[in-house]
Amino acid sequence: MFARNVLLTCIIATSWLTVAETIAEGKSYRWVDETGITVYSQARPTSGEATEIKISTSRATNASPEPDKKSPEPLQKSASERVKAAKKQADISAILKQNCNNAKHNLNVYQNLGRKLVKMPDGSYDRPTEEERQEKIKNAEKQIEEFCK
Template structure:
């Protein structure tokens, strides 16, 4: 039984290339491109290769990683540090914004400092506007 399956699979795999026929491509007088198994009479046609090339994968070797340029390693490390710094800043911003949003939602009598340094109470409309702004900032910048 196993021998029959192996033989059938082998024949099936080989039959695909044996069954492949020649394909022709040509453009008619109206500029329309046609494809067919037979070339047109009295017109030149281009033969198209229908064989699919075998793709061989090459596994990366350990030696390739060890020959990495030291300058590239330094640049990669610098980028990693910068990304980590930006991520830490983003997390801190998100935490602060979430805390501010919680304060705005839970306390209808919020006091802020104006540009002169004097404390003042936010009106309800301004408080709602700041809540919307905080929600938008969290949605945009925080995960």
């Protein structure tokens, strides 16, 4: 009697596993319906074309410990990428702050300049005309608006 129950249990378990694998390896389809919605189904659509989706159900039989050792790498990479992104954002913020300070300085210089000489980038001195001074003031105001947010 015991052997019969064990045999019956083995047969039922084997049949369930076979059914489960058959269902898992069944075909699936993807298509876009008339309203533009992407549909996924195990049944082919009655009209139109569908793309068959292949689903892999294979299991790894010889699992080695190496994948477990490598699994933290993507997390480490994403953490290091986040650190790099934060550093880059901090660098950009520092540059914007410096540009803001330079624009404020330039505005102050050109608003209070009058007829004074201005040192040029090449080391020479120049006395800007009133039109040039007004243009520099407008440019500095635009830069303040852009960099001093």
